[in-house]
Amino acid sequence: METARITVIGAGYVGLVTGVCLANSGHDVTCVDVDAAKIEMLSSGSSPIYEPGIVELLAKTSASGRLRFATPQDGWAPLLGDIVFVAVGTPMAESGAADLTAVREVVQTVAATTDHPFTLVMKSTVPPGTGRDLVSRFLDDSPHPIGYVSNPEFLREGRALEDWYHTDRVVLGSDDPSALDAVEALYEEVDATVLRTDIASAETIKYASNAFLATKISFINEIANVCDAAGARIDDVSVGVGLDSRIGPQFLNAGIGYGGSCFPKDVRALDFISSESGYSFELVKAVIEVNARQRTLPVDALRRTLGDLSGARIAVLGLTFKPDTDDVRESPAIDIIASLVAEGASVLAYDPLASHVILPEGASRVDDAWTALTGANAVVLVTEWSEFVGLDWTRAAAAMAAPKIVFDGRNALDANALEAAGVRYMAVGRDGCHRRHDH
Numbered sequence: 001m002e003t004a005r006i007t008v009i010g011a012g013y014v015g016l017v018t019g020v021c022l023a024n025s026g027h028d029v030t031c032v033d034v035d036a037a038k039i040e041m042l043s044s045g046s047s048p049i050y051e052p053g054i055v056e057l058l059a060k061t062s063a064s065g066r067l068r069f070a071t072p073q074d075g076w077a078p079l080l081g082d083i084v085f086v087a088v089g090t091p092m093a094e095s096g097a098a099d100l101t102a103v104r105e106v107v108q109t110v111a112a113t114t115d116h117p118f119t120l121v122m123k124s125t126v127p128p129g130t131g132r133d134l135v136s137r138f139l140d141d142s143p144h145p146i147g148y149v150s151n152p153e154f155l156r157e158g159r160a161l162e163d164w165y166h167t168d169r170v171v172l173g174s175d176d177p178s179a180l181d182a183v184e185a186l187y188e189e190v191d192a193t194v195l196r197t198d199i200a201s202a203e204t205i206k207y208a209s210n211a212f213l214a215t216k217i218s219f220i221n222e223i224a225n226v227c228d229a230a231g232a233r234i235d236d237v238s239v240g241v242g243l244d245s246r247i248g249p250q251f252l253n254a255g256i257g258y259g260g261s262c263f264p265k266d267v268r269a270l271d272f273i274s275s276e277s278g279y280s281f282e283l284v285k286a287v288i289e290v291n292a293r294q295r296t297l298p299v300d301a302l303r304r305t306l307g308d309l310s311g312a313r314i315a316v317l318g319l320t321f322k323p324d325t326d327d328v329r330e331s332p333a334i335d336i337i338a339s340l341v342a343e344g345a346s347v348l349a350y351d352p353l354a355s356h357v358i359l360p361e362g363a364s365r366v367d368d369a370w371t372a373l374t375g376a377n378a379v380v381l382v383t384e385w386s387e388f389v390g391l392d393w394t395r396a397a398a399a400m401a402a403p404k405i406v407f408d409g410r411n412a413l414d415a416n417a418l419e420a421a422g423v424r425y426m427a428v429g430r431d432g433c434h435r436r437h438d439h
Ligand SMILES: NC(=O)c1ccc[n+]([C@@H]2O[C@H](COP(=O)([O-])OP(=O)(O)OC[C@H]3O[C@@H](n4cnc5c(N)ncnc54)[C@H](O)[C@@H]3O)[C@@H](O)[C@H]2O)c1
Pocket: 009, 010, 011, 012, 013, 014, 015, 032, 033, 034, 035, 038, 087, 088, 089, 090, 102, 105, 106, 123, 124, 125, 126, 153, 154, 155, 156, 157, 261, 262
């Protein structure tokens, strides 16, 4: 393998994983970020994000001298290698569009300041058409030739390192064959199908993939609501549907909907792009609407059961959008807590990792599940951390106050065991489920 000089711009979830894994493959990598505190942490061996295995790999690659961290304060030119990955954020703007401010700023700056030719690899998720626009606006004017490759990222937080080495596919979009060759060579050690295409198709693959997965989630959530109405068991329905190899078992877990830094913003952006181009993407609109509605289920159920929520003590278990990450971006927990507080409930929330999140005013974060649920009239399980699934629910039921409701927002708990423990168990589409367990 030929060693490449690589720069990764943006040392967040995607950039850091990219940098660490490429350095681990033997390349010479510099990760650059405008956040000086983040760079300082990384330089001293700590990770600003939680990702299983990242601290160990960070230590190994930093010690080997193949991984360095820098801010661009002393100028970009010396930081730029032969291949430059862009992995800065593309958050959701108020309109629903992807906010490309950071991407444009970075591409414009590196194109204008480089003192040598390089290949620019776009890992940030950007709408179809963006690459072509960046090339004509910034790269074509650069004093040195810059090849452009769209290389969307598909990693899952919590399994990001595993996904780097064993991803389903590596998508590379470019009209520059030598740039494609250079980037494909970086994935030599990765066990994946490589798909080469044009820039706009690569960009579209990313949005289509996330929108499809989000659709699967909203679809099974709609089916769960039908199960509640029909007295069917969503668990069995999901298994039965997922056994069809054309459908597959993944993303068929009913619950309070998707969150995170990708699905909500990417699905909204796809809706926005479609509308802007005069096309109304009805399916995507419905996916967004269903997902928003799912978040209201726990509060609706508690209101129906408890009546007035003012004065009720509610424990919220889990703040991250899924287990094994510290990411709380677009987590349903925040909306649910805000609604509970708005209705006068007193909320104590606990999460094993998300200690940095700012909760809606009126809610408090506590240091363990037992403090949250002792004396609580109801518990809302938002994130299926194994710590919550494996909780001693008999002891929990004894510690709770009447009417001891547990709303399982992820259908992750054992309904029968909880009811046997004296809890009133509620979930999503499992209404007929536990009562008819032995039939
Ligand atoms: N997180 C995921 O699971 C995931 C998965 C696939 C794709 N993506 C996409 O990858 C991109 C990055 O996502 P993320 O989750 O890593 O974001 P992040 O917010 O964790 O990291 C982005 C980093 O970019 C830095 N940054 C911003 N402007 C900069 C600039 N001008 N120069 C240098 N650094 C700058 C920020 O300080 C931050 O550290 C997004 O487009 C996202 O949609 C994310």
